[in-house]
Amino acid sequence: DAKTTQPTSMDCAEGRAANLPCNHSTISGNEYVYWYRQIHSQGPQYIIHGLKNNETNEMASLIITEDRKSSTLILPHATLRDTAVYYCIVRATYNTDKLIFGTGTRLQVFP
């Protein structure tokens, strides 16, 4: 599976959009980009995933560059409850069971 690079930490004001970048320059054609987050002392929570098209759900939007070497997770209106560690993960094929977490980005949303 391709490796990912994320900033160690980011801050965001409450109510503003949080844009979390992820670099996956060695991604190959059959690898999906997944995002999970982990709020302190809880289990990780699935957010969204995509292959090459942009995706949106009730939690977030995922923007993948045309060359697929990077992506951005967007939380459109961050709240204090969005303070968490956000993990960007690249997985080979949709049904692969192995999920390898990187170090993630610690997002702090402040009032």
Add this chain to the structure above:
Amino acid sequence: DTEVTQTPKHLVMGMTNKKSLKCEQHMGHRAMYWYKQKAKKPPELMFVYSYEKLSINESVPSRFSPECPNSSLLNLHLHALQPEDSALYLCASSQAGEQYFGPGTRLTVT
């Protein structure tokens, strides 16, 4: 019901004890997972069961013994653990892509 439950929430055990962690899901998922997470580190995959058969063992020491009695239940049997095994143990399940995680069992080995 999209919940994965884990018991107990907290466990303290001595190095000579035998204990078990339990995980349950009622979503009909075919795969179940054990992860270990040390403080301030990402989760690390330990075991994967698919259709009740062990499909992945990430070279975990034999003092950790997984068991999948049926499609809804996953156990992790612990024996002769070391203090460095103290961690948050997470269970997850999935049908295809996304995995659903339980809240974890915080284990302390004394």
